[in-house]
Amino acid sequence: MNKIITVSREFGSGGRELGKRLAEHLRIAYYDEEIITEIAKKSGLAEEYVKSIVERKTITYYPITIGRTLTTTFNPQLELSAKIYAEQNNIIKELASKSDCVMIGRCSDYILREYNPFKIFVYADMSSRLWRCRQRTPEKEYLSDTEMESRIRGIDKGRARYHEFLTGQTWGAKENYSLCINTSNIAIKDIVLPIAELFKTIYMISNDK
């Protein structure tokens, strides 16, 4: 059975960077936005729309369908969301069945539970998260600390709600993860090697790989 690492993370905690670096270090596949692209491809829906559903963003526009007609039903919005969740479920399982990999978010920790994945949760204090967000936000998109903090909390609220809705579990409750790492005042690149070693040790993967 393939060895899977799932990374769940608070916004601005550096979780995505950690996942990407772990995949590079371990030379295994990495899936993040790729999942959205695949869902869009298979469902014929626009990527942005799929993203808005799986990230529980506020939907401000109507879905663009490509090459198919939407059947008008009682609640097309609900039906589409259900379709996207089902598609996401299938795609995550399909990707996991191909090879060892790192999977970012999207309830993959729960969806892939039969693989017994190494489930990482990444979190940090607000000042570190603000600092990280500042590093990657273009200057023209200036937000005050209060606005940025409010955006961070909003995104996390969405993630928590999405996770709880699909899995019935509390997002970020340590019991649901193998490892929870606090990245406050830490450079992500520095912790990749020991975390990769911890994963290899627990999963008894030869160091020769």
Add this chain to the structure above:
Amino acid sequence: MNKIITVSREFGSGGRELGKRLAEHLRIAYYDEEIITEIAKKSGLAEEYVKSIVERKTITYYPITIGRTLTTTFNPQLELSAKIYAEQNNIIKELASKSDCVMIGRCSDYILREYNPFKIFVYADMSSRLWRCRQRTPEKEYLSDTEMESRIRGIDKGRARYHEFLTGQTWGAKENYSLCINTSNIAIKDIVLPIAELFKTIYMISNDK
């Protein structure tokens, strides 16, 4: 400033073993029962009594004082507890000031916060904790799984209450730790090296040590 590792743990999660092995691997001091012994020495109280206070056990006997007389006050029990907490605080700080070390429990993560310690929380699912407890319980002290589970939950409840009473923080809330590690179905000896490496990486300790 000395580098400190504090280990907080659910009962039966293997946290004490992890702390001891980390100290051995890193060749630094290890403090656990030693703290109780020191408090007893300095306060003139019996070790078992000190232990019952700092572990919030039910007290079934009256303290034995050695070489000093107890002044009768309004609430001698409360006064003694306060004295023990103060003594514990001093001793933990004194030990931390001596050298790098691993400190098990006793709110050392909070007491030593000015050292910015590497704060580990160790937890595991109930079946792993039952299994670990069985390994170390003498056969004559046989308890059913239900009894054992009830004892485990009782001890953790005491730890949580003690921690919250002294620190105002929620025991086990991941925000208060650097790393939370789930030791379900894991041999503690296997994870010592990568966790020691993580500590050394974060605290920029040379690997030559």
